[in-house]
Amino acid sequence: MKGHFPIERFASMRTPFYYYDMDLLRQTLQAITTEANKHEGFCVHYAIKANANSQVLKTIRQAGLGADCVSGGEIEASLKAGFPSSKIVYAGVGKSDWEINLGLDAGIQCFNVESVPELEIINELAGAKNKIANVAFRINPDVGAHTHANITTGLAENKFGIAMRDMESIIEQASQMKNVNFVGLHFHIGSQILDMGDFQALCNRINDLQDQLERHHIIVNSINVGGGLGVDYQHPNRIPIPDFKAYFDTYAKRLKLRPGQTLHFELGRAVVAQMGSLITRTLYIKNGAAKKFCIVDAGMTDLIRPALYQAYHKIENISSEEPFETYDVVGPICESSDVFAKQVDLNSTKRGDFIAIRSAGAYGEIMASQYNCRPLPVGYTSDEL
């Protein structure tokens, strides 16, 4: 089974480009809001870093999600897309002064603070503006996720967050500061997580931490569990929408929320990965000594995940119905790692055929670079084509 694409429209277009299936995005958002709204106090934010295409952001904002930012540029992009500042949260280990000031001026919902020195600077900058900044503390829960080493973030050895043993001390320090208001705890254990057991382990950890705080009469208004829900890269056609029911139900069942507490989520990949494909043209079929190369006009500069994480993306020849042959699909960049896949079966491919690299809506266009002086790929939505 292959995906459906408006190939006639593609014929006159310059490749490579990203194609975003907006109907699938809307269906995915519908599934998210339906499942999240079954539980009281659940608030879903979208992690802007996965894909900041302006049409994509607008559609997500229209569905009522908030925004999760990791830079000043992302705060600007979310404000431009119309996200209300009261639904913008901002995390990151290295927030610079201009970024903190931007968040303060916009009046964002919350800074997710990752160290004591950062807390001190936020207090100082907020004081200079006579403002009070809402802060949550990103706690490193030392919970491993069964995913690629480069995308686990919740282990003690990772650079993210505040160690659990320092949690009470930073809350105490914040209570002494005039220009910050402690509102909650923040966590994020990693990405592309498909084992609900990993999220259960996070819930257990948060339950323990909440019990500990309660013994010291510390009240937390909100818990933010980050993102990380994965998608099925093997089967983008059969399973285009992640199992949001299982995901939200896991938290509803395992996490002991206190009365009035809100529970925040920051989903990135699960929202946008499956609606995007990188569309590229076949330039040459080259017969190597031991294999056939399908050389396409997209490269690792357009989609870096295979080179960076050895990530798998399903690849389809959407122009051909010929019998299958086996190819290494490679790009034109002067790097040996510029390979999208080795030994994949494609319908017999010739020069000019369109190749779709699937599940590329998350961490695709946004991570593109201009290495080799290549132009950045453009993102087109199904609504505009």
Ligand SMILES: *Cc1c(COP(=O)(O)O)cnc(C)c1O
């Ligand atoms: C990257 C990130 C997310 C989103 O992760 P996904 O795996 O794309 O869902 C959420 N929160 C924080 C703090 C992040 O850094």
